[in-house]
Amino acid sequence: MLRATSALIEERGLRAMTTDDIAGRSGVSKATIYKWWPNKYAVAVDAFLSAMDMASTDPDTGLAHNDFQIVLRGIMEFYRGPGGRTFAQLIGEAQNDSAIATELRNHLMQTRRDIGRTIWDRGVARGELRPDIDREIAVDLVFGPALYRLLTTDAALDDAAADAIVDAAMRGLSAM
Structure with a gap:
């Protein structure tokens, strides 16, 4: 169902896609969709997150600079593709739907930030990065x-x- 949703978003766009479209493309009933998700946007968020999760890892090369480069390159590669357009649409919808905003924040943004925090903490522990800088601000500056x-x-x-x-x-x- 998530692959079908991703394909529909790419073909039609988030707003034009309907729950009927998702049901028809995936071969499940609307009742099944509504059993697990409150609306098409929640399905879209999950579809997006499953694709984004494949694009995100903690490289741990031994240097914070290199780790940040690898992670940011992966994020930008994802943004260049259909996922980037979907993400931008979801961010737009999140401005008017707190459920979408919460899903994105809790299941996407925080996971990316967690990787950034881990890289930051390792870099500080190794003496590469300044311990006097707020970790959250540092992650903001990079991502x-x-x-x-x-x-x-x-x-x-x-x-x-x-x-x-x-x-x-x-x-x-x-x-240094």
Whole structure:
């Protein structure tokens, strides 16, 4: 059902897709859908999260700079594809639907932030990163520009941009 939902979002867009479409494409009844999800947006969030989870890991290369680069490159690669368009649509819907906002925050944004926190904590423990900087702000500095680029600009979401963002952030965050 989640693959069918992802395909429908890509083909028709989030707003145009209906619960009937999901049921028809996936071969399940609307009752089954509503048993597990309150609306099509909740199904879309789960479909998006299942795809995003495949794109996110903690690389642990031994250097915080490299770890942040790898993770940000993965995020930007995902944003360049259909998932990025879906995510932008979900962010838009979340402005008017607190359930979508909560799902995105709890099941997507926090998992990405958890990876960033882990990288940060390892870097501080190894003496690479400044312990006097608030961890949440540091994670914002590294990952925030990708989301900003996705939602508000037509700036590149490629490896070179990811590397430049991490390089710039690390200049201010590095302990050395």
